[in-house]
Amino acid sequence: MRRFSLISIPYLWLLALFLVPFIIVLKISLSDSALAIPPYTPTLDFSEGWAGIKAFWSELDMENFVFLTEDDLYWKAYLSSLNIAIVSTILTLLVGFPIAYAMARAPEEWRPTLLMLIILPFWTSFLIRVYSWMGILSQEGYLNQLLLSLGIISEPLVILNTNTAVYIGIVYTYLPFMILPIYAALEKLDGSLLEAAEDLGCSRTSAFWLVTVPLSKQGIIAGSFLVFIPTLGEFVIPSLLGGSKTLMIGKVLWEEFFSNRDWPVASAVAIILLLILVIPIILFQRNEQKQREAEG
Amino acid sequence: MALDEFAPWRDPNAKPIIHFQNVTKRFGDFVAIDDLTIDIYEQEFFALLGPSGCGKTTLMRMLAGFETPTEGTILLSGEDIGPIPPNKRAVNMMFQSYALFPHLSIWDNIAFGLRRDNMPKNEVGDRVEEMLRLTRMEKFARRKPHQVSGGQRQRVALARSLAKAPKLLLLDEPLGALDKKLRQDTQFELMDIQEKTGTTFVIVTHDQEEAMTVASRVAVMDHGKIVQVATPDAIYETPNSTYVADFIGDVNLIEGKAVAQDGEKVTIAWAEGQPDIIGTSDKPFSNGKTVHFAIRPEKIAIAAEKPDGAANTIQGKVLDIAYLGNISTYHVELANGHIIKAQAANNRRISRRSFTWEDQVWLSWTDTAGILLES
Amino acid sequence: MRRFTWFNATSITLGFAFLYMPMIILVIYSFNASKLVTVWAGFSTKWYGELLQDSAFLDAVWVTVKVAVMSSSLATILGTMAAYVMVRSGRFAGRTLFSGMIYAPLVMPEVITGLSLLLLFIGIGMDRGVFTIVLAHTTFAMCYVSVVVSSRLVSFDQSLEEAALDLGCSPWQAFRLVTLPIIAPAVISGWLLAFTLSLDDLVIASFTAGPSATTLPMKIWSSVRLGVSPKINALSTLMIAVVTIGVITASLISKRNAVRQKREEQAAARSA
Numbered sequence: 001m002r003r004f005s006l007i008s009i010p011y012l013w014l015l016a017l018f019l020v021p022f023i024i025v026l027k028i029s030l031s032d033s034a035l036a037i038p039p040y041t042p043t044l045d046f047s048e049g050w051a052g053i054k055a056f057w058s059e060l061d062m063e064n065f066v067f068l069t070e071d072d073l074y075w076k077a078y079l080s081s082l083n084i085a086i087v088s089t090i091l092t093l094l095v096g097f098p099i100a101y102a103m104a105r106a107p108e109e110w111r112p113t114l115l116m117l118i119i120l121p122f123w124t125s126f127l128i129r130v131y132s133w134m135g136i137l138s139q140e141g142y143l144n145q146l147l148l149s150l151g152i153i154s155e156p157l158v159i160l161n162t163n164t165a166v167y168i169g170i171v172y173t174y175l176p177f178m179i180l181p182i183y184a185a186l187e188k189l190d191g192s193l194l195e196a197a198e199d200l201g202c203s204r205t206s207a208f209w210l211v212t213v214p215l216s217k218q219g220i221i222a223g224s225f226l227v228f229i230p231t232l233g234e235f236v237i238p239s240l241l242g243g244s245k246t247l248m249i250g251k252v253l254w255e256e257f258f259s260n261r262d263w264p265v266a267s268a269v270a271i272i273l274l275l276i277l278v279i280p281i282i283l284f285q286r287n288e289q290k291q292r293e294a295e296g
Numbered sequence: 297m298a299l300d301e302f303a304p305w306r307d308p309n310a311k312p313i314i315h316f317q318n319v320t321k322r323f324g325d326f327v328a329i330d331d332l333t334i335d336i337y338e339q340e341f342f343a344l345l346g347p348s349g350c351g352k353t354t355l356m357r358m359l360a361g362f363e364t365p366t367e368g369t370i371l372l373s374g375e376d377i378g379p380i381p382p383n384k385r386a387v388n389m390m391f392q393s394y395a396l397f398p399h400l401s402i403w404d405n406i407a408f409g410l411r412r413d414n415m416p417k418n419e420v421g422d423r424v425e426e427m428l429r430l431t432r433m434e435k436f437a438r439r440k441p442h443q444v445s446g447g448q449r450q451r452v453a454l455a456r457s458l459a460k461a462p463k464l465l466l467l468d469e470p471l472g473a474l475d476k477k478l479r480q481d482t483q484f485e486l487m488d489i490q491e492k493t494g495t496t497f498v499i500v501t502h503d504q505e506e507a508m509t510v511a512s513r514v515a516v517m518d519h520g521k522i523v524q525v526a527t528p529d530a531i532y533e534t535p536n537s538t539y540v541a542d543f544i545g546d547v548n549l550i551e552g553k554a555v556a557q558d559g560e561k562v563t564i565a566w567a568e569g570q571p572d573i574i575g576t577s578d579k580p581f582s583n584g585k586t587v588h589f590a591i592r593p594e595k596i597a598i599a600a601e602k603p604d605g606a607a608n609t610i611q612g613k614v615l616d617i618a619y620l621g622n623i624s625t626y627h628v629e630l631a632n633g634h635i636i637k638a639q640a641a642n643n644r645r646i647s648r649r650s651f652t653w654e655d656q657v658w659l660s661w662t663d664t665a666g667i668l669l670e671s
Numbered sequence: 672m673r674r675f676t677w678f679n680a681t682s683i684t685l686g687f688a689f690l691y692m693p694m695i696i697l698v699i700y701s702f703n704a705s706k707l708v709t710v711w712a713g714f715s716t717k718w719y720g721e722l723l724q725d726s727a728f729l730d731a732v733w734v735t736v737k738v739a740v741m742s743s744s745l746a747t748i749l750g751t752m753a754a755y756v757m758v759r760s761g762r763f764a765g766r767t768l769f770s771g772m773i774y775a776p777l778v779m780p781e782v783i784t785g786l787s788l789l790l791l792f793i794g795i796g797m798d799r800g801v802f803t804i805v806l807a808h809t810t811f812a813m814c815y816v817s818v819v820v821s822s823r824l825v826s827f828d829q830s831l832e833e834a835a836l837d838l839g840c841s842p843w844q845a846f847r848l849v850t851l852p853i854i855a856p857a858v859i860s861g862w863l864l865a866f867t868l869s870l871d872d873l874v875i876a877s878f879t880a881g882p883s884a885t886t887l888p889m890k891i892w893s894s895v896r897l898g899v900s901p902k903i904n905a906l907s908t909l910m911i912a913v914v915t916i917g918v919i920t921a922s923l924i925s926k927r928n929a930v931r932q933k934r935e936e937q938a939a940a941r942s943a
Contacts, residue, residue, distance in 0.1 A: 002842065002843070003760065006752055006755065006756060006760070007756050007760060007763060007769075009749065009752060010749045010750075010752045010753040010756060010769075010813070010817075011756075011765070011769055013749055013809075013810070013813070014753075014769070014772040014773070014810070014813075015772070017788065017791070017806060017807075017809075017810040018772050018775070018776060018810055019768075019772060020791060021787035021788050021790060021791035022787050024787060024790045024791055024794055025783070025786060025787045025790060028790060095686070095689070098678075098682035098686070099682055099683060099686035101679070101682070102675075102678070102679035102680070102682040102683045102686075103683065105676070105679050106675060106679060106683065107674060107675065114683065116918070116922055117687060117690075117691075118690075120914075120915070120918055121690055121694075122867075123867055123914045123917070123918055124694070124910070124911055124914050125870070125871050125888065125891075125907070125910055126871050126873075127871070127873055127888050127891055127892065127895075128694075128697070128891070128907040128910060128911070129693070129694070131697075131891070131895050131899075131903065131907065132693035132694055132696065132697045132907070133693055134895065134898070134899050135696065135697070135700065135708055135709060135899045135904075136693055136696065138709065138899065140709050140710075141709055142696055142709060145709065172689070172690075172693070175686075175689075175690065190393060190395065192391045192392075192393050192395040193395045193397060195360075195362055195382070195389075195391070195395065196389070196391055196395035196397075197397075197408070198361075198362075198381070198382040198383045199360055199361075199382050199383070199385075199387075199388055199389045199409075199457075200383075200388065200408050200409030200412055200456070200457075200460065201383045201384075201409050201412030201413055201460070202383055202412055203383055206412070210408075211397060214399045215397075215398065215399055217399075229778050230778075230780070232780070233780020233781070233782055233783065234780075235780075235781065235782050235874055236873060236874070239896075240895065240896070250780060250781075250782045253782045253783075253786070254782060254874075257786060263790070266786060267786070267790070270782070270783045270786055270787075273780060273783065274779075274780075274783060277778065277780070281778050284778075285774075294398075294442075
């Protein structure tokens with residue numbers, strides 16, 4: 001009996017507040033929009049009994065999804081989200097790997113401090129971390145002031161409200177997600193493997209490519225997914241740092257919902273975003289599984 | 297002694313493959329290797345034996361190139377290898393942890409070093425197959441290291457380090473991770489492979505039994521210095537110090553004073569009320585000099601009746617019996633409280649043994665059974 | 672003894688400069704007298720004064736803290752239960768669905784979580800406000816808590832629990848007297864994580880808050896959409912200060928505990 005209640009409380013909570021809402025989204029994505037509160041039809045009316053349920057089902061259709069395929073705004077938003085997510089994941093990897101590598105090779109007594117300094121920004125407001133770049137990247141911002149005063153440029157660079165600013169924002173905020181799994185993989189790396197590689201004739205560089213990189217592969221994959229997956233649905237960064245031309249699906253969904261108040265289309269956008277996310281999520285899970293097996 | 301016996305260290309004309317000349321290695325204030333000079337000859341199976349922290353691993357890592365001497369030079373075939381990085385040395389190492397690359401198959405692990413030398417593909421294949429045959433791992437070539445047993449991993453590590461046909465193979469505690477039975481089997485396999493390939497092996501171990509079994513010569517190390525280098529039997533029978541006598545096998549050490557010497561026979565007085573010990577030494581011991589008498593337990597006979605004709609007889613009481621199956625070790629307490637260990641083969645059933653705990657017994661040994669040590 | 676190589680020292684220095692520079696600039700310019708944020712016009716604390724007099728901000732802080740305390744506490748209880756179920760309950764009907772529901776919110780884009788909860792609240796006709804934000808935050812934070820706690824539970828030696836049962840504890844007593852004290856650090860860090868997630872959340876709160884409740888991130892959001900403002904800089908500085916002091920205190924405490932434990936172990940080893 002006790003076991004039953006232990007399981008059922010969190011279970012019911014998640015059913016009611018995760019699964020049911022999700023099914024509602026699915027349902028609304030198949031409904032028609034209407035000028036009403038709530039702004040969609042049909043609504044399920046149990047008072048009409050079986051006929052109500054039948055009427056409800058018969059009015060569901062795919063037309064919102066058809067609409068998404070017809071309006072190229074959505075296609076472009078999905079593609080541009082994918083594009084931005086991929087580019088910024090690669091950039092984060094390029095910035096994060098050397099830091100993770102250096103941390104893993106740092107003197108042992110330094111490592112806890114370094115690790116804490118990597119995690120510390122996690123505890124700071126995400127919004128504020130993104131906001132902090134607005135003052136740096138704006139036309140009269142600190143970066144342009146610095147570059148102008150050093151004489152490197154003569155005209156201020158336009159960075160804020162472009163995709164470049166979005167890349168910088170993503171690399172900045174998601175860097176710890178990349179560093180931590182790579183660091184964990186590199187830190188576990190047995191130093192005698194590198195010595196063995198050298199003993200068998202590798203130079204330092206080839207030992208890095210033949211031993212270090214393959215053995216940190218799972219950390220690299222995990223870090224990349226941890227950056228890629230949330231970036232794909234990112235809303236705050238493109239809204240604050242991106243320009244009107246920066247199309248990302250999270251932003252589109254938000255606008256569809258709050259500005260256009262078209263709930264069925266917003267729900268359809270959400271469903272497709274999830275479908276796109278399913279593949280990387282499954283790949284990520286498989287990678288984690290493999291890692292657990294390799295350790296266990 | 298047969299003339300064709302393998303003993304290049306006795307040949308004044310033999311050229312050593314490795315020559316350490318006054319090598320010192322310091323880590324900060326800590327002296328790991330202290331002004332050490334030693335020669336190791338081709339085709340030797342050379343064991344570095346000592347407790348942890350004695351410098352044996354540092355010595356090996358200097359040969360592999362992972363440490364450079366603070367002072368002194370190391371010659372490999374007459375060439376100073378100080379400035380040569382590990383990847384350019386004709387020396388390979390078998391790591392204590394085996395250091396098998398977990399992301400590569402066993403085949404690829406063995407081929408790893410060969411590929412670094414840009415060996416043609418078919419030759420790599422032939423050589424890997426040869427190594428797999430040598431270590432009887434043909435069936436497991438496609439597996440990853442974590443898919444084979446500990447003993448098999450050990451053989452892969454050996455195959456990988458031998459694949460490049462190094463002039464010198466270094467083995468760092470190669471059998472430390474194996475259980476006792478497997479370790480004994482593997483010791484003979486190692487000797488076999490060493491003989492087949494004719495490679496010079498240098499093995500680091502803290503297990504004296506292992507060193508005695510496999511090595512042509514054993515160097516006993518302590519605090520960065522080599523205390524004694526000799527063949528296993530010489531190390532056991534004629535240790536040059538109480539440190540070596542105590543480190544190798546079981547020993548009774550009795551401190552006393554030389555009171556008389558007649559030729560090679562030395563009389564040692566060591567305790568009030570106990571008979572003097574008669575020992576043999578070719579070295580002169582001046583009267584009153586402190587000596588250590590070392591004698592192995594198996595060289596002491598134990599009997600219920602006082603034996604006739606033995607050079608040394610001593611009476612005591614059985615305090616403890618450690619029954620080991622084939623032999624038993626008796627701890628015998630003398631009247632002055634001193635405890636002497638004696639070993640006897642169990643060639644009779646236990647029930648027929650003539651003495652047991654608390655019984656008065658007689659210990660005896662000949663005048664050549666023990667040796668006299670100055671320190 | 673390992674030392675920093677030239678390459679490693681450089682990449683660590685550059686990496687940390689990149690991570691911390693923006694925040695340091697933010698802090699410095701929060702003391703700028705000028706209204707033009709990017710032009711330095713002397714030291715001043717006037718923006719802090721203005722901030723502390725802005726009742727809308729103070730209300731938002733109060734709402735946020737209330738939501739965070741309630742949701743993180745609820746999430747800690749539910750998340751610990753969920754972790755216990757995941758690690759200890761073995762097989763039961765619907766286990767796959769359960770673990771799916773635990774992990775899915777971790778990777779679900781916030782916009783979708785927010786949207787779906789909003790549609791639920793509207794669908795059942797619930798008035799939106801502090802309560803709905805608490806429900807929403809509890810739901811996604813409990814999943815984070817359960818991941819943190821279950822990783823500790825997995826490494827927990829189950830024979831300790833069995834020993835407690837053997838010595839006459841009821842299962843609940845065994846949990847309260849043995850398991851809970853041992854997994855307490857994980858439960859506490861789960862709570863802290865849930866608390867910060869809630870403090871930090873903009874998207875889900877925007878969806879689930881009705882017109883009656885505004886959290887601090889929502890307030891900041893509506894302000895920064897219009898551009899950089901010195902008042903937000905001052906607010907950010909205060910938030911960064913609180914977090915930094917909190918994290919440093921926590922790490923000092925845990926370090927001191929570790930040192931003490933080590934000392935006690937050494938003393939015990941000596942006396943033995």
